[in-house]
Amino acid sequence: MAELLTSAQMRAVEQAAIASGSSSGLTLMERAGRAVVDAVFTEWPDLAEGRHRAVVLCGPGNNGGDGFVIARRLAVRGWQVELFLLGDPDKLPPDARRMHDLWAAMGPVRGLAPESAGAGARPDLLVDALFGTGLSRPIPEAAVGAFRAVRERKAGGLRTSPCRVVAVDSPSGLDCDSGEMLLPALPQTAGRAGDVQSVAPAARMSPDVPLPISADLTVTFHKPKLGHYLGHPPMPSGKLAVADIGLADWDRPETLASQPPSAERVRLVGRIQHGAPMPGRMWPGPLLNVPGPGLHKYARGHALVLAGGPGRGGAARLAARAALRVGAGLVTVACPPEAQAENAARLDAIMLRPLADAEALAEMLTDRRLSAVCLGPGLGVGAATAALVAAACASAPRAPAPRAVVLDADALTSFADDPDALFADLHARCVLTPHEGEFARLFPDLAAPARRARGQSKVEACRAAAARAGCTVLLKGPDTVIASPGGAASIHAALYDRAAPWLGTAGAGDVLAGMIAGLLASPQAFASPHPHVEVAAWLHVEAARTFGPGLIAEDLPETLPRVFRDLGL
Ligand SMILES: NC(=O)C1=CN([C@@H]2O[C@H](COP(=O)(O)OP(=O)(O)OC[C@H]3O[C@@H](n4cnc5c(N)ncnc54)[C@H](O)[C@@H]3O)[C@@H](O)[C@H]2O)[C@@H](O)CC1
Numbered sequence: 001m002a003e004l005l006t007s008a009q010m011r012a013v014e015q016a017a018i019a020s021g022s023s024s025g026l027t028l029m030e031r032a033g034r035a036v037v038d039a040v041f042t043e044w045p046d047l048a049e050g051r052h053r054a055v056v057l058c059g060p061g062n063n064g065g066d067g068f069v070i071a072r073r074l075a076v077r078g079w080q081v082e083l084f085l086l087g088d089p090d091k092l093p094p095d096a097r098r099m100h101d102l103w104a105a106m107g108p109v110r111g112l113a114p115e116s117a118g119a120g121a122r123p124d125l126l127v128d129a130l131f132g133t134g135l136s137r138p139i140p141e142a143a144v145g146a147f148r149a150v151r152e153r154k155a156g157g158l159r160t161s162p163c164r165v166v167a168v169d170s171p172s173g174l175d176c177d178s179g180e181m182l183l184p185a186l187p188q189t190a191g192r193a194g195d196v197q198s199v200a201p202a203a204r205m206s207p208d209v210p211l212p213i214s215a216d217l218t219v220t221f222h223k224p225k226l227g228h229y230l231g232h233p234p235m236p237s238g239k240l241a242v243a244d245i246g247l248a249d250w251d252r253p254e255t256l257a258s259q260p261p262s263a264e265r266v267r268l269v270g271r272i273q274h275g276a277p278m279p280g281r282m283w284p285g286p287l288l289n290v291p292g293p294g295l296h297k298y299a300r301g302h303a304l305v306l307a308g309g310p311g312r313g314g315a316a317r318l319a320a321r322a323a324l325r326v327g328a329g330l331v332t333v334a335c336p337p338e339a340q341a342e343n344a345a346r347l348d349a350i351m352l353r354p355l356a357d358a359e360a361l362a363e364m365l366t367d368r369r370l371s372a373v374c375l376g377p378g379l380g381v382g383a384a385t386a387a388l389v390a391a392a393c394a395s396a397p398r399a400p401a402p403r404a405v406v407l408d409a410d411a412l413t414s415f416a417d418d419p420d421a422l423f424a425d426l427h428a429r430c431v432l433t434p435h436e437g438e439f440a441r442l443f444p445d446l447a448a449p450a451r452r453a454r455g456q457s458k459v460e461a462c463r464a465a466a467a468r469a470g471c472t473v474l475l476k477g478p479d480t481v482i483a484s485p486g487g488a489a490s491i492h493a494a495l496y497d498r499a500a501p502w503l504g505t506a507g508a509g510d511v512l513a514g515m516i517a518g519l520l521a522s523p524q525a526f527a528s529p530h531p532h533v534e535v536a537a538w539l540h541v542e543a544a545r546t547f548g549p550g551l552i553a554e555d556l557p558e559t560l561p562r563v564f565r566d567l568g569l
Pocket residue numbers: 010011013014028029030032059060061062063064065066093130131132133134135136137138139140168169170221
């Protein structure tokens with residue numbers, strides 16, 4: 001699995017390479033600029049042929065330094081290049097200054113302002129080298145204005161080709177740690193005079209607000225940054241390419257996919273494709289709950305899913321079906337006696353038992369073969385559900401680790417008035433699977449608006465939540481974050497080429513909870529649920545992508561066999 005870096009971690013790797021004497025900052029900058037040009041030609045082969053026009057916007061730091069390299073390399077190929085610099089050349093850091101001087105011997109460096117940047121014919125390529133990992137506050141209004149002015153230039157003569165935008169390292173304004181766009185409040189282009197654009201200062205508050213700065217292609221260096229994978233589509237980075245600039249030897253070794261990630265690094269959940277078909281023994285193969293030769297069904301565990309009252313059992317049945325399809329040897333739905341007839345009419349391979357209350361649950365869970373419990377979907381909000389949660393978490397531990405408990409939906413909301421009461425019940429083999437709304441009820445100080453106001457990322461908020469709850473927390477979204485006590489954190493991104501927009505459908509979350517329970521039910525599951533939760537998040541999206549448009553929640557469990565077959569199982 002790939003790793004994601006913070007800006008500080010990227011700087012540390014770069015510093016380690018430079019301190020070793022194996023690379024200079026100038027060499028890295030030259031490689032970075034070359035890598036961007038190569039990536040542009042790979043993405044748009046028509047630009048690799050002939051001479052074209054580029055506008056390069058350079059910022060005041062080393063991101064701008066990369067821009068000077070790109071300008072020089074394009075000009076050497078015969079391109080017509082206009083370059084604008086934000087700030088004073090004398091204040092550039094030394095490497096960027098050196099690259100500035102090399103460019104200045106070839107072409108003019110013009111001051112960056114919307115008026116000057118807007119004049120001239122539309123270029124074939126706009127290079128955004130304004131800010132990268134060094135961004136520390138909202139970008140200046142002049143930078144946004146100049147970017148837009150270039151993008152809105154009219155085509156000259158008979159040319160009709162589009163202006164492609166390539167961002168160097170990150171689209172300028174992207175906070176590489178949090179994924180927030182740090183933009184100035186701009187006057188609205190359309191609307192009443194005096195209105196301000198709904199891009200708030202220092203934050204992109206809503207995925208519906210069009211971004212004034214975005215790219216068609218972003219070329220980042222060495223490893224992607226957290227900010228590239230946090231957020232909602234459309235992603236400001238457009239498409240993401242990662243370029244090797246020779247830093248691998250100066251980075252730390254990556255953790256094994258079968259272990260939780262180290263507290264220092266965030267893992268991007270997914271298979272690393274090398275072009276060739278991957279054998280089934282590669283991730284996620286070893287973490288799946290699959291039948292071994294001659295193994296009894298109990299060797300794959302027995303998951304218990306609690307259901308709500310009459311007419312409300314659909315969510316639990318979805319979760320149960322997912323637990324069975326993902327691999328649990330047996331699955332039982334337990335429901336209030338009055339809902340038994342309804343559930344009996346809808347269940348076949350899944351067993352059914354009546355369950356009156358929390359006391360009855362505690363009694364039921366004396367059966368040590370019940371290896372995972374899933375509760376919350378359709379269960380109802382209130383004291384009765386809270387009592388069921390307490391009974392599920394407190395029930396007789398299984399050796400060597402406590403029984404896995406997956407808490408979703410109403411099992412979380414039932415503690416909105418007293419989250420500490422929930423945290424007191426939880427143990428390290430519990431998994432909470434909130435969406436942002438449920439997360440806000442349990443962790444109001446870590447909810448999206450509060451953390452944005454503090455500049456705290458979704459990853460940091462989820463880590464803090466896991467520490468407080470004392471268990472693994474999966475915070476849903478297109479950028480799902482999984483965190484565990486001790487600081488392990490992963491992102492599962494249904495973004496870029498893994499986007500699965502049709503996953504936003506009723507019941508999809510219930511299926512995810514069931515998948516987690518089904519994987520954790522395996523007696524071979526690790527003590528830490530974290531790696532299995534990563535696998536469940538991946539399978540959930542993989543099933544959605546395999547099924548495709550028209551997906552409803554029922555299709556997710558039914559698509560798992562195809563996913564497993566594609567994995568070579
Ligand atoms: N770290 C690495 O390994 C490498 C970095 N390189 C490039 O260097 C970049 C990082 O360079 P820097 O650390 O100089 O950072 P940046 O070039 O991203 O920007 C930092 C500069 O902008 C200023 N600044 C930050 N926010 C501002 C704002 N809102 N308004 C006005 N000024 C602001 C800072 O004071 C500083 O002068 C990377 O993104 C990458 O493009 C590459 O050249 C090669 C390798």
